[in-house]
Amino acid sequence: MRYFIKFSYKGTNYHGWQSQPNASSVQETLNKALSVVLHSEINLMGAGRTDTGVHAKEMYAHFDLETTIDSLKTIHKLNSYLPSDIAIFDIILVKDEAHARFDATKRTYEYHIHSFKNVFLEEQSWYYKKELDVNLMNEAAMILLKHDDFQCFSKVNTEVNTFNCKITEAFWQKKNNQYVFTISANRFLRNMVRAIVGTLIKVGLHQITLTEFNAIIESKSRNEAGFSVPAHGLYLTKIEYDYL
Numbered sequence: 001m002r003y004f005i006k007f008s009y010k011g012t013n014y015h016g017w018q019s020q021p022n023a024s025s026v027q028e029t030l031n032k033a034l035s036v037v038l039h040s041e042i043n044l045m046g047a048g049r050t051d052t053g054v055h056a057k058e059m060y061a062h063f064d065l066e067t068t069i070d071s072l073k074t075i076h077k078l079n080s081y082l083p084s085d086i087a088i089f090d091i092i093l094v095k096d097e098a099h100a101r102f103d104a105t106k107r108t109y110e111y112h113i114h115s116f117k118n119v120f121l122e123e124q125s126w127y128y129k130k131e132l133d134v135n136l137m138n139e140a141a142m143i144l145l146k147h148d149d150f151q152c153f154s155k156v157n158t159e160v161n162t163f164n165c166k167i168t169e170a171f172w173q174k175k176n177n178q179y180v181f182t183i184s185a186n187r188f189l190r191n192m193v194r195a196i197v198g199t200l201i202k203v204g205l206h207q208i209t210l211t212e213f214n215a216i217i218e219s220k221s222r223n224e225a226g227f228s229v230p231a232h233g234l235y236l237t238k239i240e241y242d243y244l
Contacts, residue, residue: 003069004062004092004244005030010085011055012232013122017048018098018113022234030061036109037077040065047100048107051191053231055124056090057110058238062100069093078175092244106168108238111197111229116177125178126233132204134174134181137181139214141170143160144183144196151220153196154189163189165222172200184238191228199226 007030008184015023019031026043028233036156044061070093079089112125121127144150144167151163167185174180181197199216204206208216208226 001095001097002062002064002094002172004035004059004060004090004094004098005088006058006090006092007086008057008059009087010124011050011053012240013083013085015052016054017056018052018230019060021108026056026086027061029082033078033081034063034239037074037081038065038067038069040067045100047104048188048236049190050234050236051231051240053123054234054236055232056236059239060100060104060239062094062098080130090111093242098243103241103243104239105242106184106186106238106240107188107236108144108182109188109193110183110235110237111181111193112180112233112235113181113229114177118177123232126230128201130205132174132179132201133206134179134204136206136210137172137204138201140181141172141181143210143214143217144170146164147217149220150189150192150196150217152222152225153192153199154222155191156222158190160189165189167190170196184195193230193234194228195222195225197229200222202226203228 011025017026020027031042041064044063047060075088100119113128114121116124148164150165165185165187172181174231199217202212
């Protein structure tokens with residue numbers, strides 16, 4: 001039987017989602033907890049990967065188990081066993097062919113910035129002092145929806161078959177001293193959101209024009225795009241499936 005698990009995590013203490021030698025990861029921590037609670041070796045397949053320091057308000061993964069699970073009891077046991085920076089929301093029985101990564105139809109990220117020093121936002125938002133032109137950044141964000149190839153925002157030397165992504169929404173909101181960028185797409189490339197945000201910030205500082213922003217996307221060159229903003233302001237906020 002195949003189960004989906006829905007959870008969240010604060011990524012500060014982890015070297016990303018994916019298990020790796022000699023480094024703490026969310027996947028490894030969850031695999032260990034599930035294996036102990038379910039008395040069976042569990043290897044999760046995540047809906048995607050997040051880098052070191054990136055957070056997830058909503059994440060899915062799947063695993064297989066021969067026995068039936070009492071979801072409520074298992075969730076309670078897992079949340080008692082796991083560290084305070086990982087929380088389990090749900091465990092869902094799905095069809096055997098369901099796949100947490102390949103079946104996801106839409107993913108949404110947020111990037112958080114605060115422009116006035118706030119000790120309670122450390123490691124959860126990026127402190128950036130300069131004033132940004134939100135209206136101009138929103139005009140630039142709309143240009144993203146007109147393109148499909150985002151190689152210019154991808155990490156170099158990454159193993160992907162295509163740099164094509166379908167972005168369905170991208171916008172900035174400002175409230176008091178905080179900026180939040182929201183972006184949704186069917187898939188994302190490695191480092192893509194952080195590179196987009198860094199490039200949009202250059203627009204917001206009036207360092208590049210809307211025409212130049214469009215030209216950067218068309219160039220397909222990572223060297224032409226802006227810097228990658230720090231990981232700790234990035235959140236995976238939602239993953240959607242047709243059957244959930």
